[in-house]
Amino acid sequence: MNLNSHIAFALAVGLALFHNIPLAVLVGIGAALPDLDREYIFTRRKIFAKYQLHRALFHNVFVGLAVMYFNFYLGLGMFLHFGLDLLTSPTDRGIELFFPLGRFIRTFKLHYDGKVSKSKGVMWYLEDPATLVNRTADPGLREVERMPWIRIYGPFKNSRLADWTVFYGSFIFIQLYEINNLVSWWEDFLYTAFVRYFLIDVGIVIFYALGELWRRRLQFSQVDAKTKGAILGGMILGLALILIQGATLYSPMPLNGKLMELALLSLILGLVMATLHVRLRFKEIVM
Numbered sequence: 001m002n003l004n005s006h007i008a009f010a011l012a013v014g015l016a017l018f019h020n021i022p023l024a025v026l027v028g029i030g031a032a033l034p035d036l037d038r039e040y041i042f043t044r045r046k047i048f049a050k051y052q053l054h055r056a057l058f059h060n061v062f063v064g065l066a067v068m069y070f071n072f073y074l075g076l077g078m079f080l081h082f083g084l085d086l087l088t089s090p091t092d093r094g095i096e097l098f099f100p101l102g103r104f105i106r107t108f109k110l111h112y113d114g115k116v117s118k119s120k121g122v123m124w125y126l127e128d129p130a131t132l133v134n135r136t137a138d139p140g141l142r143e144v145e146r147m148p149w150i151r152i153y154g155p156f157k158n159s160r161l162a163d164w165t166v167f168y169g170s171f172i173f174i175q176l177y178e179i180n181n182l183v184s185w186w187e188d189f190l191y192t193a194f195v196r197y198f199l200i201d202v203g204i205v206i207f208y209a210l211g212e213l214w215r216r217r218l219q220f221s222q223v224d225a226k227t228k229g230a231i232l233g234g235m236i237l238g239l240a241l242i243l244i245q246g247a248t249l250y251s252p253m254p255l256n257g258k259l260m261e262l263a264l265l266s267l268i269l270g271l272v273m274a275t276l277h278v279r280l281r282f283k284e285i286v287m
C-alpha cells in the first residue's frame with residue numbers, strides 16, 4: 001500500500017486505541033518505517049531484484065517485535081503496516097512475514113503447480129509466481145526467476161481502490177472522531193508531527209521524497225555524478241535524522257527478565273530436541 005495509506009490508517013487506529021495525539025503520531029511514524037527497506041539508490045537495482053529485500057528486510061515479525069520492544073507504539077505502527085501490505089497482490093510482492101527464516105529452509109522442492117520433488121541443493125522450495133511477477137510488477141521488483149522463499153499475498157493492488165479506500169476512510173474517521181474539537185485536534189497534530197517529532201518526520205520526508213524521485217525518474221535517465229551524489233547525500237541525511245530522534249524514543253516494554261530468559265532457554269532447547277527428532281525420524285537434514 002502507499003505510504004499515505006499506511007500513515008493515515010495507523011494514525012486512526014492509534015487515536016481510537018489511545019485517545020492521545022502524541023501516541024497516535026508515534027504509531028503513525030512506526031507505520032512509515034518498514035518501507036525504508038526500499039532499494040532506491042543505495043545499491044544496484046539488479047542486486048536488490050535478485051535478493052528481493054524490499055517487503056522482506058523490514059517487513060517481518062522479528063524486526064516488528066524488536067521495534068515493539070524498543071518502543072511499543074512504533075512497533076504497533078510497523079505491525080499495522082504489515083497487515084495492510086499482506087493484502088496486496090503478487091504484483092506488489094506481498095510481504096515476507098517470516099524473513100529470513102524462509103531463506104534457510106531446505107528439504108524438498110514444492111513447485112508452484114503443486115508438484116513435489118527432492119533436490120540436493122535447495123531443499124524446501126516454493127516457487128513464487130515468477131511469471132506473473134515479471135509480467136505485472138513495478139520495474140524495480142521484476143528481474144526475478146525462481147525464488148526459494150515464500151511471500152504472503154492478498155487480493156488487492158497498490159494505489160488502487162482498496163489502497164485509496166484505506167487512506168480516505170482513515171482520514172474521514174479521524175475527522176469524524178474529533179469532530180467536536182477539530183481545530184484543537186489539528187493544532188495538536190501539527191505541533192506533534194512538526195515540532196515535537198520534527199527531526200524524525202523531516203528525515204522520513206527527505207528519505208522517501210528523494211528515494212522516489214530516484215526510483216521513478218532519475219534512474220532511467222542520464223544523471224551526472226554530482227546529482228547522484230546530492231541525492232545519495234540527502235537520503236543519508238534523512239536516515240541520520242530518523243536515527244538521531246529515533247534513538248531518543250527508547251522506552252522498552254516492562255518485561256519480566258527471568259521469564260524472558262526461561263522462554264529463550266526453552267526455545268533453544270526445543271530447537272535442539274526437534275533437530276535430533278526430525279533427523280532420526282526422516283534421516284535427512286531439516287531446518
Ligand SMILES: [Zn+2]
Nearest residue numbers: 001034035085
Ligand atoms: Zn510496505
